Amino acid sequence: MKTIFAESVPGRSSGFFESTAPSAAQMLPAGLLRACPPCLPECSELDVVRHFTRLSHLNYSVDANFYPLGSCTMKYNPKFTEYAAGLPGFARLHPLLAQLGRGAAQAQGALRCLYETERLLCEITGMEAFTFQPMAGANGEFAGVSLMVAYHRAKGRKRSKMLIPDSAHGTNPASAALAGLEVVNIESREGMVAPEVLAASIAEYGDNIVGLMMTCPNTLGLMELHLPAIVAELRKIDALLYYDGANMNAILGKMRVGDVGFDVVHLNLHKTFATPHGGGGPGSGPVGVNGRLLPFLPVPRVAMGKDGGFFLDSNLPLSIGAIGPFYGSFSVVVKALAYMLRLGGEGLERVAEYAVLNANYLKKRLEDTLDIPFERPCAHEFVASAPEGLRALDIAKALLDRGFHAPTVYFPLIVRECLMAEPTETESKQTLDAYVDVLREIVEQGRKDPASLTAAPLSMPVRRLDETAAARRMALTEDM
Amino acid sequence: MSNTPPDILYSKTHEWTRLEGEEAVVGITFFAQESLGDVTYVELPQEGDSLAAGREFGSVESVKAASELVSPVSGTVIAVNASLENAPETLNTSPYGDGWIARVKLSAAPVGLMDAAAYEAHCASEKH
Amino acid sequence: MPFIPHTPQELEEMLAIVGVRHLDDLFADIPPEMRPRRFRLPKGRSEAAVCAFFEELAARNGTNITSFLGAGFYAHDIPKAVDALAGRSEFYTAYTPYQAECSQGTLQAIFEFQTAVCRLLDMDCANASVYDGGTALFEAAMMAVRATRRQTLAVDEAVNPIWRKMLATYIAGLPITLKIVPQKNGISDLRALSDAPDKECAAIIVQNPNFFGAVADYSEVFAAARAKGALGIISVYPVMQAVLKTPGEMGADVAVAEGQSLGQPLNFGGPYLGLMACKKEHIRQFPGRIAGRATDLNGKTGYVLTLQAREQHIRRAKATSNICSNQALCALRTLICLCLLGHGGLGRQAERGMHLARLAVKRLTSLKGVEPLNAAPYGNETALRFPVPAERLVSALIDRGFAPGYPVGRHYSDMENVLLLACTETNTPEQIDALAEAMGGLL
Numbered sequence A: 001m002k003t004i005f006a007e008s009v010p011g012r013s014s015g016f017f018e019s020t021a022p023s024a025a026q027m028l029p030a031g032l033l034r035a036c037p038p039c040l041p042e043c044s045e046l047d048v049v050r051h052f053t054r055l056s057h058l059n060y061s062v063d064a065n066f067y068p069l070g071s072c073t074m075k076y077n078p079k080f081t082e083y084a085a086g087l088p089g090f091a092r093l094h095p096l097l098a099q100l101g102r103g104a105a106q107a108q109g110a111l112r113c114l115y116e117t118e119r120l121l122c123e124i125t126g127m128e129a130f131t132f133q134p135m136a137g138a139n140g141e142f143a144g145v146s147l148m149v150a151y152h153r154a155k156g157r158k159r160s161k162m163l164i165p166d167s168a169h170g171t172n173p174a175s176a177a178l179a180g181l182e183v184v185n186i187e188s189r190e191g192m193v194a195p196e197v198l199a200a201s202i203a204e205y206g207d208n209i210v211g212l213m214m215t216c217p218n219t220l221g222l223m224e225l226h227l228p229a230i231v232a233e234l235r236k237i238d239a240l241l242y243y244d245g246a247n248m249n250a251i252l253g254k255m256r257v258g259d260v261g262f263d264v265v266h267l268n269l270h271k272t273f274a275t276p277h278g279g280g281g282p283g284s285g286p287v288g289v290n291g292r293l294l295p296f297l298p299v300p301r302v303a304m305g306k307d308g309g310f311f312l313d314s315n316l317p318l319s320i321g322a323i324g325p326f327y328g329s330f331s332v333v334v335k336a337l338a339y340m341l342r343l344g345g346e347g348l349e350r351v352a353e354y355a356v357l358n359a360n361y362l363k364k365r366l367e368d369t370l371d372i373p374f375e376r377p378c379a380h381e382f383v384a385s386a387p388e389g390l391r392a393l394d395i396a397k398a399l400l401d402r403g404f405h406a407p408t409v410y411f412p413l414i415v416r417e418c419l420m421a422e423p424t425e426t427e428s429k430q431t432l433d434a435y436v437d438v439l440r441e442i443v444e445q446g447r448k449d450p451a452s453l454t455a456a457p458l459s460m461p462v463r464r465l466d467e468t469a470a471a472r473r474m475a476l477t478e479d480m
Numbered sequence B: 001m002s003n004t005p006p007d008i009l010y011s012k013t014h015e016w017t018r019l020e021g022e023e024a025v026v027g028i029t030f031f032a033q034e035s036l037g038d039v040t041y042v043e044l045p046q047e048g049d050s051l052a053a054g055r056e057f058g059s060v061e062s063v064k065a066a067s068e069l070v071s072p073v074s075g076t077v078i079a080v081n082a083s084l085e086n087a088p089e090t091l092n093t094s095p096y097g098d099g100w101i102a103r104v105k106l107s108a109a110p111v112g113l114m115d116a117a118a119y120e121a122h123c124a125s126e127k128h
Numbered sequence C: 001m002p003f004i005p006h007t008p009q010e011l012e013e014m015l016a017i018v019g020v021r022h023l024d025d026l027f028a029d030i031p032p033e034m035r036p037r038r039f040r041l042p043k044g045r046s047e048a049a050v051c052a053f054f055e056e057l058a059a060r061n062g063t064n065i066t067s068f069l070g071a072g073f074y075a076h077d078i079p080k081a082v083d084a085l086a087g088r089s090e091f092y093t094a095y096t097p098y099q100a101e102c103s104q105g106t107l108q109a110i111f112e113f114q115t116a117v118c119r120l121l122d123m124d125c126a127n128a129s130v131y132d133g134g135t136a137l138f139e140a141a142m143m144a145v146r147a148t149r150r151q152t153l154a155v156d157e158a159v160n161p162i163w164r165k166m167l168a169t170y171i172a173g174l175p176i177t178l179k180i181v182p183q184k185n186g187i188s189d190l191r192a193l194s195d196a197p198d199k200e201c202a203a204i205i206v207q208n209p210n211f212f213g214a215v216a217d218y219s220e221v222f223a224a225a226r227a228k229g230a231l232g233i234i235s236v237y238p239v240m241q242a243v244l245k246t247p248g249e250m251g252a253d254v255a256v257a258e259g260q261s262l263g264q265p266l267n268f269g270g271p272y273l274g275l276m277a278c279k280k281e282h283i284r285q286f287p288g289r290i291a292g293r294a295t296d297l298n299g300k301t302g303y304v305l306t307l308q309a310r311e312q313h314i315r316r317a318k319a320t321s322n323i324c325s326n327q328a329l330c331a332l333r334t335l336i337c338l339c340l341l342g343h344g345g346l347g348r349q350a351e352r353g354m355h356l357a358r359l360a361v362k363r364l365t366s367l368k369g370v371e372p373l374n375a376a377p378y379g380n381e382t383a384l385r386f387p388v389p390a391e392r393l394v395s396a397l398i399d400r401g402f403a404p405g406y407p408v409g410r411h412y413s414d415m416e417n418v419l420l421l422a423c424t425e426t427n428t429p430e431q432i433d434a435l436a437e438a439m440g441g442l443l
Helices: A045-056 A080-086 A108-125 A137-154 A171-178 A195-208 A227-236 A330-365 A392-401 A429-448 A450-454 A467-472 B030-036 B116-127 C008-018 C023-027 C047-059 C080-086 C104-121 C133-148 C161-170 C190-195 C219-227 C280-285 C312-318 C328-364 C390-399 C429-440
Strands: A129-131 A161-165 A182-186 A209-215 A240-245 A264-267 A287-289 A301-304 A310-313 A382-385 A418-421 B015-020 B023-028 B039-043 B056-062 B066-070 B075-080 B102-106 C152-156 C177-181 C201-208 C231-236 C254-258 C274-278 C291-295 C301-305 C381-385 C418-422
Touching: A045 C080, A045 C104, A045 C328, A080 A330, A080 C047, A108 A129, A108 A264, A108 A287, A108 A301, A108 A310, A108 A330, A108 C047, A137 A171, A137 A209, A137 A240, A137 A264, A137 A287, A161 A171, A161 A195, A171 A182, A171 A209, A171 C312, A182 A195, A195 A209, A195 A227, A209 A227, A227 A240, A330 A382, A330 A429, A330 C008, A330 C023, A330 C047, A392 A418, A392 A429, A392 A450, A429 A450, A429 C008, A467 B039, A467 C291, B030 B056, B066 C312, C008 C023, C080 C328, C104 C274, C104 C291, C104 C301, C104 C328, C133 C152, C133 C161, C133 C201, C133 C231, C133 C254, C133 C274, C133 C280, C152 C161, C161 C177, C190 C219, C201 C219, C219 C231, C274 C280, C328 C381, C328 C418, C328 C429, C390 C418, C390 C429
Parallel strands: A161 A182, A161 A209, A209 A240, A240 A264, C152 C177, C152 C201, C201 C231, C231 C254
Antiparallel strands: A129 A287, A264 A287, A301 A310, A382 A418, B015 B023, B023 B102, B039 B056, B056 B066, B075 B102, C254 C274, C291 C301, C381 C418
């Protein structure tokens, strides 16, 4: 498809904004003005609407396709939450209004949304407080790691090592490094963090360890079975335990991370709490802490006064500062709150149950089609390897041809030719069965005629693209 | 050309070096380029940089992977293969020839490197 | 149960296939002592009840207030077509375009977004967005630290204090020093900024218009930085960029912006997006996702995520940033907004705001004791000095239905009486008259 720049017609305009103001040249010295106007598309409104409507047709999406992308929790995004977040009373509210004298009175509805969401998330996770400033999961990781560092610093320690399992998402080591820490890789044993491996790292790095970042259930879709021992090991050296909330959908109502010894957690509202992924964002990565880390949270925090009114409180002397400009991705938080209120406690527990049921059902039904490395029941997702002789990438592309989005491929890195599927609770048995049928057909076809799979996809807007050539000869804009 | 020429030395991290008097040429091995896949970018050291054996001095990227370059020798960079900037694929087509990365004036005799036979055994063990 | 489609019969069939009797049996790996100590959440409610709840909360927010609040975040008219198009669920219920063949809509949109950002900021390369203007500034600073292998950042004091606070928070664990270059009476000190870079300096960081609304040409500052081997980083207000001298023309190495003003409602603080663009020579230090043009097996043009070896999912601890999710849907809104406005519409929005700001200055400085903070050229926002503390003035005016601007004394010394006031095309001359009248009664 042509780009919108190629469709531009000189002199055309949507006519959206007309005005009779004087020109910039009449208001500012020439030396402060740009030489020529930016070369933006010149289009009618219909040109723009048609272009982007057609572009949208080139996408797979949850609303149109099964999207079992592991670790991403591509569940259905209920529409009423969009309505709630889009109400003009929220959309038009300037974030600084609440920070002005007498201004908080003008933002009571918005402040209450944040306050109530914090209370609910605390109840769900067993934590004492949340900050909403982090704007995505990785941003939450950075905030959480910064809180851990601040905790040790307040005790007069300068610790520099973060323990991270080899199965972790790449964001974990990247976030720890961004916060100035060195990463110590913890090798998985039978897909899990083993207390003896942990103990060896502790013996080596001793009280230079900030903490351990865990994903639980981990990225292999397995519950960690040694949590109590892990918690005990870390407590011995007053190291902290971080919970990566990417897989929270598996434990809602079944385990509270605060109860079992985690000190800090980030949640992905755009995964567990059904806010849309938007083609890669915006997310929201609120961070919850127990009492040990609460004094270090970013400011301002939403507080309730004696009169029941809400206000912003910046009086936290040990605060790490500001992770975001204001109160995080507010409208994403509103959507998550709407979702939680709709489902209630019982509904949220059902979410975990059916998410785990769907994953185990899919895993069971695919046992004779894919190589499944772990026999244990899985959590909300499971890993499988492409059968000997077939490549995960080819299977992924063949799925696209049949109307299904592919599972996550080649992650986690420790599984050969990995296909990691997370069906979520919102998919029906019929959809799962259809997916099983299609996968069987693909594997059968691959066994008979391997070359036919490497040709896939055939029916999408483009065939496989030459990523190597794209990286070597960068064309990153219309002008390169 | 053989995948492990006999006249050069190899490191465990899959770099090679050819000693030429007080100087040495450095590159990555056939095995390294093969496991990376099609190389899309080479981050070269700069002339004048001082290298220490076992320390990183650049990196190589493909579409799906990135790998740090670990120097097999200690010394000062006296020349870099600037042609790799525009033709990184040379690392795939000629890892021991036109795909050389840097020329180094040695500050110490290299230690702990392998000959071709030892390196082949090392690669075989890594494949499993 | 809402959003769970299983019938009782299907549940039984599936449990049988999995080989357990009850749903809770699937959680056998979580032993009783690890189960929740409590899980006391409210009962679920009907969709109508939840919607009514939010309608009631939204009505408690004072969005009918007449606002001249800006400080980096501005109310603008957004074409309704932006909502309609970005609200297409093919866009908003898709994930990051990892499978390129079924994500060409998102990928081409990112490519077009990158092009629009580059043309607006007059730079070579842009990424697919970062979280906001503050994280964009931090990521730009980190690019400079890596590129120069130096550890000091010289920052103009007239850079938005909200972003400076974020920058300080983000570098707290790193061996990086911030050197603040004082502003003078709301004007960026070009001489001091030019003198700031030394051989330890990784970058000089400025903002245009600066926090006080003052517009300047930072060409000399960037030239001085370059002479010392440091990078020039500039944060801009993207609407005003339709008319102002560009980061490219000034010789900046990296240009960033808070993109909220391009298509995002104020939304009580987010989601917004950070725009980032740089010169081509810095592309390897660039953070975040980047789309590139590619060809498929048949030679047909398509788009892919490219240069991914910089990113966390490949390079892990050595990535250029930890960012994964970005602000893709916000970036799409920005792109659509720019397409609908065109350079003409965007320029007219900038000019309308500037015109109204001049009207406001004229009208308010006619009040006794009110004067401009300085004589610097300004865009759509400027600082005024009042005969009374600005905080008190603001409190009194909020009760009268006006948010007259932002009191800057909370961030700068000797500025207790200074108010930062912004106008956009959403304001009217009548509002300015009404504000002047209300203020007059308080001075």
